[in-house]
Amino acid sequence: ETGVTQSPTHLIKTRGQQVTLRCSSQSGHNTVSWYQQALGQGPQFIFQYYREEENGRGNFPPRFSGLQFPNYSSELNVNALELDDSALYLCASSTPTSGSGELFFGEGSRLTVL
Amino acid sequence: GQQVMQIPQYQHVQEGEDFTTYCNSSTTLSNIQWYKQRPGGHPVFLIQLVKSGEVKKQKRLTFQFGEAKKNSSLHITATQTTDVGTYFCAGSGSRLTFGEGTQLTVNP
Numbered sequence: 001e002t003g004v005t006q007s008p009t010h011l012i013k014t015r016g017q018q019v020t021l022r023c024s025s026q027s028g029h030n031t032v033s034w035y036q037q038a039l040g041q042g043p044q045f046i047f048q049y050y051r052e053e054e055n056g057r058g059n060f061p062p063r064f065s066g067l068q069f070p071n072y073s074s075e076l077n078v079n080a081l082e083l084d085d086s087a088l089y090l091c092a093s094s095t096p097t098s099g100s101g102e103l104f105f106g107e108g109s110r111l112t113v114l
Numbered sequence: 115g116q117q118v119m120q121i122p123q124y125q126h127v128q129e130g131e132d133f134t135t136y137c138n139s140s141t142t143l144s145n146i147q148w149y150k151q152r153p154g155g156h157p158v159f160l161i162q163l164v165k166s167g168e169v170k171k172q173k174r175l176t177f178q179f180g181e182a183k184k185n186s187s188l189h190i191t192a193t194q195t196t197d198v199g200t201y202f203c204a205g206s207g208s209r210l211t212f213g214e215g216t217q218l219t220v221n222p
Contacts, residue, residue, distance in 0.1 A: 002156075033210070042120075042202055042212035043157065056209050059115070090156060101145060101206065105156040 002026060004093050004106035012112045013081050021076040021109045023091030031055070032074040033103065034066060035090040043090055049074055050096070078111075086113045116141050118205045120213035128221050133190040135216035137203035145206045146179055146186045151215070152199040160188075193220050 003026035013019050025032050031050045035043035045058035049068035063079040072093070078085055088110050092103035117140040127133055137146065145164040149157035161170055163179035163186060170177045176189045186203055200215040 002158075035212075042214045045209055045211065048209070058209070101147060101162050102159040103147075103149075103157075103210065105158070107156050 002104040002106065004091060004104050006091050006106035006109050008109055009107065010110045012114060014114050015081055015083060017081050018079045019081060019111060021089050023074045023106060025072045025093030026104050029093035029095045030072050031094045031096060032068055032072065033092045034076045035092065037088040037090055081113045083113050086111060116205065116211045118203060118211045118213040120203060120216055122216055123214065124217050126219045126221065127193050129195060130192050133193050133218055135188050135201050137186045137213050139184045139205045142183050143205040147204045147206065148177060148188055149202045149204060150199050151202065157202060195220050195222050
């Protein structure tokens with residue numbers, strides 16, 4: 001167990017809808033990163049939040065947005081869903097003070113867009 | 115932007131055989147991490163390499179970081195069925211960039 005929890009675990013949406021995915025980071029971790037993992041591919045970096053501020057963004061359009069709250073939990077919002085948004089969305093928490101740089105991943109939220 | 119490539123994409127071995135996956139980056143990395151993802155699971159951290167030419171071992175797993183800090187490898191000796199999964203390298207430059215992974219299947 002990594003101590004990182006994500007919800008919901010599975011969800012189905014239709015094109016054009018909006019979705020919010022949630023993540024609770026491991027206790028003591030102030031950094032949350034979101035990744036998109038399409039079937040058979042490696043995780044792709046969406047963005048990272050550190051102390052409630054966006055701290056880096058991957059090659060994803062603005063309809064992918066996020067938030068981090070004072071308790072370091074985080075949300076990923078995707079607007080105007082497209083079929084290609086179907087993927088496993090992974091949240092990973094970490095702390096800059098960790099010497100190993102390890103990312104602790106949650107179980108993920110599997111999104112299907114029909 | 116930074117790209118991390120892994121080969122092979124798939125590897126099928128008989129239990130007891132060795133396995134190696136290779137990772138190459140288009141840019142020099144500050145460090146490299148390795149993760150394992152079991153089928154239906156999430157990536158789990160295995161190790162981080164930081165120094166040029168570094169070699170680290172974890173039981174049957176041996177990790178290497180190239181002298182130029184642009185490539186890395188993971189070698190598993192005498193595979194077991196519990197080694198099944200996808201192995202990802204992730205290079206750290208300005209951000210952590212994952213490779214596409216090597217999916218390992220082990221026939222008992």
